[in-house]
Amino acid sequence: MTLDALPAHQGGAENLARLLARALLTGHWQPGDVFPKELDIGQHFSVSRNQVRNALASLSAAGLLERTAGRGTQVRAMSEWHLLDPLMSEWMTGLMNLDPQLVRAIYAFRFSAEPLVAGLAAQAASADDIARLETAFEGMQRTAGQPEARHQHIEHDVAFHDVIYQATHNLVWRQMGHLLRPSIMALVHRSQHDIKTLDDSLARHGHVLKAIQAGDVAAAEAAAREVLRRTAIDLGIVPDTLSDGR
Amino acid sequence: MTLDALPAHQGGAENLARLLARALLTGHWQPGDVFPKELDIGQHFSVSRNQVRNALASLSAAGLLERTAGRGTQVRAMSEWHLLDPLMSEWMTGLMNLDPQLVRAIYAFRFSAEPLVAGLAAQAASADDIARLETAFEGMQRTAGQPEARHQHIEHDVAFHDVIYQATHNLVWRQMGHLLRPSIMALVHRSQHDIKTLDDSLARHGHVLKAIQAGDVAAAEAAAREVLRRTAIDLGIVPDTLSDGR
DNA sequence: GATTGATGAAATGTCAGACATTTAATAAGC
């Protein structure tokens, strides 16, 4: 893989890092491949070696690359990636063509964890949390079925899930919510087609809201599971086969 | 807080980063405090500005610091820390005097998540996973009650928990297992005092092993919950009050 | 002929200094 296939960049080491990271996340390089050397990258994008080094340092910190003095820079396998690094999360935002294997893994995680999280939220949610959850849900209702408001609808949907993670009032789960944001966004983007599907999805979200309002742990878990089943159907994933290859 | 109270450092930007990170993690600075400037740090530790900048870049990436041109470097609040960043995990390894609030938050997370993880492991564990789990358990048994082998006992204990996360065969949970390693280590260190406690802990671990061997999801969840209850008792944590302050 | 050692090229890592940019405080001017 060469640099020529990549889009131009708009200046700034962060932009360069994002650009290269996205190329890696979408599989433009294979694990074990040698990555272009600093000077070549700098020349190709017309940036200083400093910028390149800063960008590569970020990618290296995220486990996407392995750099060793004298040898060069190598691309690491997906199992080495630091999926929970906030940088990754940022780079993944808006990426619609993520590696399918990665999408499945993240969905599988949510499918196992989110019911539990909803249950914790039902226990720990404050009045503020519930108000935020209601706002998000009303936003989803208001924008449902309006093609011109699709973007807003997705925003509300993602916010709904995020609030649930926040409502656990646990530092670790909260981080998790932030990190999953882009993945959830990507999943939501892929699902939700016709009106019928959308209504069903909306109803299932409503059940989660009601359960959390009532503080009913078991109901919240069950309702969250139903929301994710809906997502799975939309994505064409069979829930029985969620674990990664052995 | 000044730099004078910190230990000397052994060269290398990574060591410097770890040193400063640990000072932050153990509360040597308060949120909002201004952090020493690059040149002062460099002078104090006799390292180049480059090293300092690299170290500070890491701390900044982990959410410990916020750097803004012209103003300086500020210390961020714990809620802003990227707890799931692998760097954090590395910096926390071996730290015995973590902030109590942080210890509680991490334990609360494990208390909620680990039963689920054990259940997933019971579903997905391969023969290799089970073999590793048995090895770890046997190691725990072999070194139990021998004060001179305490370090090894802890290693086996941590390995036991790690294997469970690995056995889910899910990329995200696996990462989680790696990240929690140092925290688990710290928790295990604090617990396990007398023989009686240790025997009880060992028995509870054994139940988890048996359930996973049998592929019994519900039993694995219940057994993992019992292991964590034991830990909670040792730590003096009341499981009912696990959610963070509202 | 195989092993060892010396040499050199090529990559990343480090340093030092100058300069740019941002921010905030201070002084000047109306």
Added chain:
DNA sequence: GCTTATTAAATGTCTGACATTTCATCAATC
């Protein structure tokens, strides 16, 4: 008193040189 220059101080950036690590090549020696 308010606005606007000026200045100081911090982080950010660039550049060129040098250091270090790694690997390949080739030669020397046994």
